[in-house]
Amino acid sequence: EVQLVESGGGLVQPGGSLRLSCAASGFTVSNYYMSWVRQAPGKGLEWVSILYSSGTTYYADSVKGRFTISRDNSKNTLYLQMNSLRAEDTAVYYCARGRQQQLGWFDPWGQGTLVTVSS
Amino acid sequence: DIVMTQSPDSLAVSLGERATINCKSSQSVLYSSNNKNYLAWYQQKPGQPPKLLIYWASTRESGVPDRFSGSGSGTDFSLTISSLQAEDVAVYSCQQYYTPPLTFGGGTTVEIK
Numbered sequence: 001e002v003q004l005v006e007s008g009g010g011l012v013q014p015g016g017s018l019r020l021s022c023a024a025s026g027f028t029v030s031n032y033y034m035s036w037v038r039q040a041p042g043k044g045l046e047w048v049s050i051l052y053s054s055g056t057t058y059y060a061d062s063v064k065g066r067f068t069i070s071r072d073n074s075k076n077t078l079y080l081q082m083n084s085l086r087a088e089d090t091a092v093y094y095c096a097r098g099r100q101q102q103l104g105w106f107d108p109w110g111q112g113t114l115v116t117v118s119s
Numbered sequence: 120d121i122v123m124t125q126s127p128d129s130l131a132v133s134l135g136e137r138a139t140i141n142c143k144s145s146q147s148v149l150y151s152s153n154n155k156n157y158l159a160w161y162q163q164k165p166g167q168p169p170k171l172l173i174y175w176a177s178t179r180e181s182g183v184p185d186r187f188s189g190s191g192s193g194t195d196f197s198l199t200i201s202s203l204q205a206e207d208v209a210v211y212s213c214q215q216y217y218t219p220p221l222t223f224g225g226g227t228t229v230e231i232k
Contacts, residue, residue, distance in 0.1 A: 035221070037169075044226040045161075045169065045212055050219060058219035061120075094168055103216045105159035107180070109168035 002026035004095050009113030016085050022078040022095030030073045033098030036080045038091035085117045121145050121215050125224035131232040138200040140227045142213035147193045157217035160198045164209045
């Protein structure tokens with residue numbers, strides 16, 4: 001069964017850092033385009049970042065320079081390193097699998113991990 | 120960036136009636152080389168992650184009931200629920216995957232009238 005399980009969320013002060021993890025099972029992370037998508041409380045979905053199977057990365061302007069997406073092939077896990085966190089980064093963060101070798105839709109999604117940025 | 124605009128923000132439909140949600144992109148998401156529209160639709164129920172319903176604008180994901188259908192091309196798209204069921208109460212979002220950033224529409228809440 002294909003599954004994604006996020007972890008690493010929590011309460012952090014403004015300016016702080018967190019690293020989110022997304023453990024994958026049932027497929028190989030490095031063969032797929034993998035993304036992070038977030039959803040602020042009561043708001044819509046906001047795409048955050050994507051890591052191509054080739055290693056190319058893209059970021060939303062709102063997180064560029066502060067967030068870094070990466071993967072550990074040996075652990076079949078996707079990461080999101082979040083630095084210089086702001087109140088507006090408060091959201092549920094989902095990891096999602098894209099397609100192999102090209103941009104596409106997201107399926108499946110993890111259950112999400114909540115990040116709260118507050119003093 | 121491609122801006123995705125959904126309408127309406129919410130709609131209330133009687134059980135068994137049709138619900139139609141619109142999604143407009145600020146530029147075409149039709150890739151001319153393969154004649155495919157790079158657009159997906161998702162359903163999200165409270166407390167759950169989004170679930171893929173439709174990709175390539177009109178291809179239903181496996182296991183999705185056939186009352187869900189997608190249509191449109193270029194910049195104008197629709198998701199139709201032909202006969203609303205109680206379990207269809209959710210937020211529906213469109214997403215373009217034509218080019219990064221991979222933008223989503225703001226979401227449409229579907230409720231029972």
